[in-house]
Amino acid sequence: MGLTLTHIGGPTVLVELDGWRILTDPTFDPPGRTYGFALGTSSTKTAGPALTPVELGPVDAVLLSHDHHADNLDDSGRALLTDVSAVITTVPGARRINLPGTTGLRAGGTHILRASGKPDLTVTATPCRHGPPLSRAVVGSVIGFALSLDETEQVQLWITGDTVLHRAVRTFASSHRMDVVLMHLGRVRFSLTGPLRYSMDSRDGLELLELARPRRAVPVHFEGWSHFSELEKGARSRLTPDSTGDIVQWLEPGIPTPV
Template sequence: MGDRARPVILTHVGGPTVLIELGGWRLLTDPTFDPAGGHYAFGWGTSSDKVVGPALSSTELPDLDAVLLSHDHHGDNLDRAGRALLPAVPTVLTTRSGARRLALQGVRGLRAGERTVLRVADRAPLEVTATAARHGPPLSRPIAGAVVGFLLRCDGTTVWVTGDTVLHGALRRFARDLRVDVLVVHVGGVQFGLTGPVRYTLTGSRAMELVGLALPKVAVPVHYEGWSHFVDGPAGLAAAIADAPADVRDRVRRLPIGTPIKL
């Protein structure tokens, strides 16, 4: 971290679910708290099985200020137990279409590039900007649906959560122009037999390419374990990290599941 940057504490609950503590704010990404064993349909004949449960239950979380929900329509990003958590959270930030579907008090829908500021009396404001994400190949949005990432800025510290995305032009340009302390990057290389070789999220190697573009102080990969549709899972990520240039590899930190880590 730079001299002005505040510490960031991350607790990887499992899958895409991360508790982010920054400047007194407590934020939760993509709540997934169902136990292992469920089968989830994603639409258009695609589906996946949850094979690992969360490290923490939703009742073990501290009081939350906001949920950062990259998208609401896939069960590996918002499951039944995660959905039940939302009404108790003061603010839920998600896509415009997701906000309409959720229809909750406190939900705010954002398009890529739009920003909002969270304020409370006892801490620095938290600026949240929705970032571009594409959950599949070109022209896949009508099938995969809208997704956003989140760029967080608070008192000199910047955290970027990519959301589920592949590497595409807008993401490359954004990463090149960004100065970020902590990058939380969704990986897994999602693939379905029905759609052949098409990928719906970053593989390990593409994630390392993104890290090389953004050059964060710390890069934390998430959402690469616990589900059957992660074709490029822990082994693929480990191989990609090992093959990455030293300047990229040295920035990557894989977090233990369920343990708060100060970065």
């Protein structure tokens, strides 16, 4: 198996896996704009993408954890969806996007990507909760993704999606054989909702790695937006070789990196 990751920025990563080119959560807008979120909250984009869609080149499919927050799908990313033959996202997200080739999944659901000259790629939606208990009605539906080749039991890549660390995520992590985990961190907070958290931080990431025991872990989605309360420096201070056994790999934006 050959796996190369290119971090574009935020949650946006080009996944190259045995001939497949898969893009996660496309965000390509320039920095400087403030976007509204739920309950009157907002966030400003502070960094642009490392690559443009033209520089990125064609992709086989997009894995979209959710469509209703601009830090996971902005205007430029939404425009890119029309050029992609397969988009996998949440069930309500698929209805809103309403493009040919869009598939909506709930946690536990699967979809198999097939293409000539490539191995079948099974995409399984994994559980996410993008906030505290009982917040789903406000923050909306979110999923992560587990990628497996040729229906093997091992997960080649788990993309956690935007989630806090809760029981269903812990159960998935501890009950599957993992090769690589792409962790969405950043500890999202908004001044309007005080100490409430809407994504994992490095402390959660450390616990997740103890449960999943992957060969490699790659943190993303901790920079580029004003709503992150734990940036790279803070995450690096906890996810050290001493604490993780040297499995954490940090990506340089725009640089294809074998993992």
